[in-house]
Amino acid sequence: MPKLYDYVLSGSCYKVRLLLSLLGIAYETQAVDFFPGREHKRPEFLALNPLGQLPVFEDAGLVLRDAQAILCHLANTYDASGQWLPRDVRFGSVMMWLSFAGGELMAISGARMIAMLNYAGDLAALQAKARAALRLLDDHLADRAQAGGLWLVGATPTIADIAMFPYVALSHDAGIGHEDYPAINLWQRQVRKLPGFVGMPGVPDYF
Amino acid sequence: MSLTDDRAALDQWYTLGALQDFPAGAEVPSRLLGEDLTVRRLTDDVEVRAAGRALPVRTDYGHLWTSFGTPERDLFELPESREPDRRWIHCGPVRVRASGLRLVENFLDLAHFPYVHTDILGSEAHPEVARYEVEQRRDVDELWATKCEFYQPKAAAASDEGQISKYMYRVVSPFNVMLYKTPPTAPDRWDVIALFVQPADEAVSVAHAFMLVIDLTSTDAELSAFQQMIFVQDKIVLENQRPSLLPLQPGRETPTRADLSSVLYRRWLKEKQLRFGTEPRTDLQSTDLPHA
Amino acid sequence: MADWIPIALSRDVPVGITRAVIVDTREVMIWRGEDGVAQVWEDRCPHRGMRLSLGFVRGNALNCLYHGWQYGAGANCLRIPAHPDLTVPPTIRANAYAATETGGMVWMSSDSADPPPLLPALTPVITLAIEAAPERVLAALGGSTAEPLIGLPFAGGTLQLGWHRAHAAKTMLHATGAGADIAAATAHLRALRQSLEQEAAA
Ligand SMILES: N[C@@H](CCC(=O)N[C@@H](CS)C(=O)NCC(=O)O)C(=O)O
Ligand code: FES
Numbered sequence: 008m009p010k011l012y013d014y015v016l017s018g019s020c021y022k023v024r025l026l027l028s029l030l031g032i033a034y035e036t037q038a039v040d041f042f043p044g045r046e047h048k049r050p051e052f053l054a055l056n057p058l059g060q061l062p063v064f065e066d067a068g069l070v071l072r073d074a075q076a077i078l079c080h081l082a083n084t085y086d087a088s089g090q091w092l093p094r095d096v097r098f099g100s101v102m103m104w105l106s107f108a109g110g111e112l113m114a115i116s117g118a119r120m121i122a123m124l125n126y127a128g129d130l131a132a133l134q135a136k137a138r139a140a141l142r143l144l145d146d147h148l149a150d151r152a153q154a155g156g157l158w159l160v161g162a163t164p165t166i167a168d169i170a171m172f173p174y175v176a177l178s179h180d181a182g183i184g185h186e187d188y189p190a191i192n193l194w195q196r197q198v199r200k201l202p203g204f205v206g207m208p209g210v211p212d213y214f
Numbered sequence: 215m216s217l218t219d220d221r222a223a224l225d226q227w228y229t230l231g232a233l234q235d236f237p238a239g240a241e242v243p244s245r246l247l248g249e250d251l252t253v254r255r256l257t258d259d260v261e262v263r264a265a266g267r268a269l270p271v272r273t274d275y276g277h278l279w280t281s282f283g284t285p286e287r288d289l290f291e292l293p294e295s296r297e298p299d300r301r302w303i304h305c306g307p308v309r310v311r312a313s314g315l316r317l318v319e320n321f322l323d324l325a326h327f328p329y330v331h332t333d334i335l336g337s338e339a340h341p342e343v344a345r346y347e348v349e350q351r352r353d354v355d356e357l358w359a360t361k362c363e364f365y366q367p368k369a370a371a372a373s374d375e376g377q378i379s380k381y382m383y384r385v386v387s388p389f390n391v392m393l394y395k396t397p398p399t400a401p402d403r404w405d406v407i408a409l410f411v412q413p414a415d416e417a418v419s420v421a422h423a424f425m426l427v428i429d430l431t432s433t434d435a436e437l438s439a440f441q442q443m444i445f446v447q448d449k450i451v452l453e454n455q456r457p458s459l460l461p462l463q464p465g466r467e468t469p470t471r472a473d474l475s476s477v478l479y480r481r482w483l484k485e486k487q488l489r490f491g492t493e494p495r496t497d498l499q500s501t502d503l504p505h506a
Numbered sequence: 507m508a509d510w511i512p513i514a515l516s517r518d519v520p521v522g523i524t525r526a527v528i529v530d531t532r533e534v535m536i537w538r539g540e541d542g543v544a545q546v547w548e549d550r551c552p553h554r555g556m557r558l559s560l561g562f563v564r565g566n567a568l569n570c571l572y573h574g575w576q577y578g579a580g581a582n583c584l585r586i587p588a589h590p591d592l593t594v595p596p597t598i599r600a601n602a603y604a605a606t607e608t609g610g611m612v613w614m615s616s617d618s619a620d621p622p623p624l625l626p627a628l629t630p631v632i633t634l635a636i637e638a639a640p641e642r643v644l645a646a647l648g649g650s651t652a653e654p655l656i657g658l659p660f661a662g663g664t665l666q667l668g669w670h671r672a673h674a675a676k677t678m679l680h681a682t683g684a685g686a687d688i689a690a691a692t693a694h695l696r697a698l699r700q701s702l703e704q705e706a707a708a
């Protein structure tokens with residue numbers, strides 16, 4: 008059975024849990040004591056991922072790190088319809104948003120660790136970067152909505168939406184509300200309505 | 215903000231965290247009641263200083279405790295800490311933008327289980343809060359809620375089916391609270407889950423969750439992850455309550471019978487004339503105020 | 507209609523949604539149930555103060571996230587789940603503002619002394635948050651802080667911009683237009699946002 012090295016408060020692990028649930032894939036988890044234990048920096052874990060980061064995913068002999076790479080693997084392996092990782096003209100745009108989700112948007116993750124877990128770092132600088140990333144997303148989603156689109160890329164949800172959703176939804180932990188982002192508000196509701204949607208602590212799964 | 219002048223808040227013991235979070239030799243900054251502190255762990259001793267002054271220190275229950283004032287009583291009793299078969303789990307400090315008193319009140323609350331801890335500590339199909347009892351134990355100056363019962367789909371990390379959990383709550387000081395609940399695997403014992411709140415500022419708190427549990431199957435990481443999951447589910451509520459400071463003024467909020475422990479907790483805080491972390495009141499004459 | 511404030515585009519508040527808005531530093535929320543009527547309430551549950559914008563809409567009711575208290579369109583509390591058999595006293599109610607929809611926007615009023623505005627149907631363009639003081643934004647766009655709408659000439663026509671003050675340094679614009687090229691108008695307004703923010707930051 009595929010195995011996710013997991014930490015319940017990690018937004019990056021949540022990306023993987025969310026797609027696993029949407030695709031209905033059975034998997035097991037191994038809880039990693041990320042906080043306060045810092046188990047991800049111990050030799051046994053570094054042997055799995057020398058970067059010392061969660062998530063790590065094991066599947067049929069593969070050991071994968073990086074949430075975005077894992078989403079690609081899951082879509083590639085388990086989604087026969089090709090909807091979640093389209094191999095047509097949409098492919099490049101999906102990759103673009105995956106890169107943004109693992110890049111600029113991670114300012115929210117950094118700010119959240121400082122605000123919530125007292126990590127060292129420049130909170131105000133990360134919050135400013137986080138706001139810039141959220142505005143870029145809101146502008147894009149507003150353009151999509153004006154053209155009748157509900158999703159980041161194309162007419163169906165893709166792994167781009169799944170990679171983006173967690174840290175957008177968790178931005179309140181970093182001290183950033185969604186009052187300025189009406190298009191994000193509408194898109195989040197679409198994601199929550201997907202069959203198989205699951206939340207995480209800080210992302211209630213009501214409806 | 216600087217150190218509060220609230221006598222009732224100053225004369226209390228507060229935790230600054232689990233002892234294991236203060237490595238020997240290192241100087242660790244901290245904050246309490248609006249004032250910066252430094253903690254230095256020497257080999258056996260711990261030193262806490264604020265504005266050049268050394269503060270009293272206790273190291274009970276695996277935690278570091280200090281006070282700015284002269285607490286009326288010594289630290290509370292925790293007899294379960296002497297039972298050899300209990301697992302000690304420190305869940306790590308989590309910072310929350312809310313009054314510490316809101317955190318304690320949330321900890322005492324049963325009615326939110328179905329909505330905030332859905333399908334874990336409660337389910338929407340069983341939202342009813344049965345009558346329970348609350349008393350102020352004058353001899354120890356503690357607030358106890360007893361005979362609490364609630365249907366829980368997954369009461370603890372080791373649960374594999376739903377159960378009606380029995381709870382007792384014990385508030386030992388305005389910012390320190392614990393609960394006793396039936397463990398899924400040892401129905402004749404009580405698990406202890408404590409929430410020690412470090413009120414850094416009036417509306418910024420650091421929550422130190424601590425468990426003394428009977429559990430032969432779960433790993434430490436699983437136990438700690440379960441409690442962190444529960445607490446961070448509460449965090450989104452706590453940071454979105456308005457006002458962030460606890461209102462003590464009558465009529466500001468709307469309690470029902472399910473909120474009995476919250477009502478008596480607020481009354482107890484008023485009796486102590488505690489102000490730190492409470493919403494400034496407009497219903498008192500200035501002469502009624504504890505401090506001019 | 508001076509005390510009526512446009513706070514959102516109607517399009518951005520579809521049935522079943524909640525939306526948080528800051529109006530002059532006050533936390534306000536909008537929700538819309540199945541009856542299609544937009545409600546504007548103080549963003550605070552009377553029970554234990556939870557922001558109602560984090561709650562959820564079911565049918566024609568808004569449910570608070572904290573303890574699931576349920577409120578009807580009239581702002582009265584319908585159900586307290588912890589006491590399933592209780593008939594909730596009518597005195598338990600959320601704090602509702604007067605609300606109306608016109609010109610493609612949701613409007614609120616604290617005292618509703620004046621009649622609500624009445625505008626022709628306008629096509630929604632975009633809501634933009636601008637990190638600049640309302641006084642500066644209005645001066646730059648040729649509006650007045652005494653009026654809730656700005657008429658902005660664009661491509662031979664006029665965009666109608668509703669605006670509200672989030673706080674002293676943030677202005678929310680709710681742009682509508684009749685027959686305007688929406689994408690072009692959006693691009694134009696974003697360029698304005700950029701220059702206003704650069705100016706405010708300087
Ligand atoms: N590029 C990685 C980054 C994930 C990440 O930042 N994970 C956090 C937990 S949410 C982590 O393990 N941080 C520890 C570190 O970076 O040292 C991914 O997208 O999966
Ligand atoms: S605070 Fe809203 S239901 Fe309790």
Ligand SMILES: [Fe+2]
Nearest residue numbers: 320330444448
């Ligand atoms: Fe809780």
